[in-house]
Amino acid sequence: MRIDRARLPGFAAAGIDRCDQVRSDPEALAAAFADPQARRMRLDGLDPMTDGPELVREPIPAGARAADHVLLGKEADGSPLFVELRSGIPHGGAFAPRVWEAATELDARELALYGGARSLVDWHARHGFCAVCGGATMPAKGGWSRRCGGCGAEHFPRVDPVVIMLAEYQGRVLVGRQTRFPPRRYSALAGFIEPGETIEGAVARELYEEAGIEVTDIGYVMSQPWPFPSSLMIACTAQARDDRLTLDLTELEDAFWVDAAGVRAALDGEEDAPFKAPPTMAVARHLLLHWVERQG
């Protein structure tokens, strides 16, 4: 069954069986790696390699070592799928034009599978050393952790939760832009959740810090993994107490309130729309869709 990728943000489609029990079972892991049906996902550095709507897979080469791979899981036909760990690849937080291109080609499940693999390969490439003692670390548990050869500390891949939100005031929502955005592009405001915060606390803090508005009635809408390098986007709506803005110009270049007609025009890509909407891959577009579908 194919998933209509326009209905879901990128990287968010339900994916592969991750078979976590295999990761911690050395015999089962070795058997999966030796399985004649086993494949590995080919990457170009961190970038995807595609064949139409599918990612390129290859047989496990002779002489390859299980310890240099992450077990991504078992595919629908039962074949184990791995991805090779590499060093010296570009940082996964960097701008990745090939991914934005591939997002329009790949089946939604393939894009989600790629996103997880990208985050993991990048995390390994940037975690060769132990934060506790500075010693060298080695992949463990089928690539789902690293263990320090010095102090024995175990380190797990990061997932960094981020709030992304639309504040609403009397039938209009707040969109903003950063200087690095393409011309006329505006999006939902966003920021990392900090230690000691709830999702709701982070939404309120970010809207106050970036736009000077106070909000109530914060509601969760949807979530999305975002592999640049490893965020979990948590999309919310909130009600502003008033519409006066005090922008933090170190964070935002501009922001404004837009009504449902303006959001619809932007989503439809109309030339005279008040702004250019984010692409289908971005959860911000789906948050705008969610909001506008609920307007009169």
Added chain:
Amino acid sequence: MRIDRARLPGFAAAGIDRCDQVRSDPEALAAAFADPQARRMRLDGLDPMTDGPELVREPIPAGARAADHVLLGKEADGSPLFVELRSGIPHGGAFAPRVWEAATELDARELALYGGARSLVDWHARHGFCAVCGGATMPAKGGWSRRCGGCGAEHFPRVDPVVIMLAEYQGRVLVGRQTRFPPRRYSALAGFIEPGETIEGAVARELYEEAGIEVTDIGYVMSQPWPFPSSLMIACTAQARDDRLTLDLTELEDAFWVDAAGVRAALDGEEDAPFKAPPTMAVARHLLLHWVERQG
């Protein structure tokens, strides 16, 4: 205004003004540290020190260095509040009986303030070295990041998102226990969100892995920071397709379906309740409350 701590999970009360602009402004940060009204939170290792419903604060001692502190923010009266960074303290993921005790004494806002400070102090204590190159790192940005003196990489405090969820089937919910729990204690099932997953994907995966059930209609309920060492608990409900259980006994010692009367008895602490409910501090208790309040 005091917050009734029974109405909120621990550590979740809206807190201090984090004044993030001050962190990146060396002059403003130095001024905050030199402010005669500045205080720092006293800790005993990682444990809280309390004076009735309040945390113990002390003036900044003469000779203390701003670089050895985290700026937690500005309190309601405008006083800057810091916490000192220490090395050689116990790992923040360890069992912390003093915190469970303090959670019943402290005002909800004070407990939340402590939770964030605990996560940060613990993160610094375990991140003296750069994961990228193994070099020594130093605190930066008012204690909200660390920078590597070798390769220059910047590292940010971790927040690890965790799903915790109640599966429901025909008026009953699934509760489970781990061997490390106190006798008769059962709780909601939980697990870390992995790279490449949505919140909903992680809920479905964990329930399938741990209990063998398939779910639909996953709904977000609330969130809670959990400082052992630095989780973000994301509490959800989900509808099970049937009630047959296949338990993963490496994760769960036992699990069973319980109806609303049983959940009410457990929350009321009745002796003949089918299980012992989690404490007020745990989001699992609030998830059970949320569910049972919606039953007939």
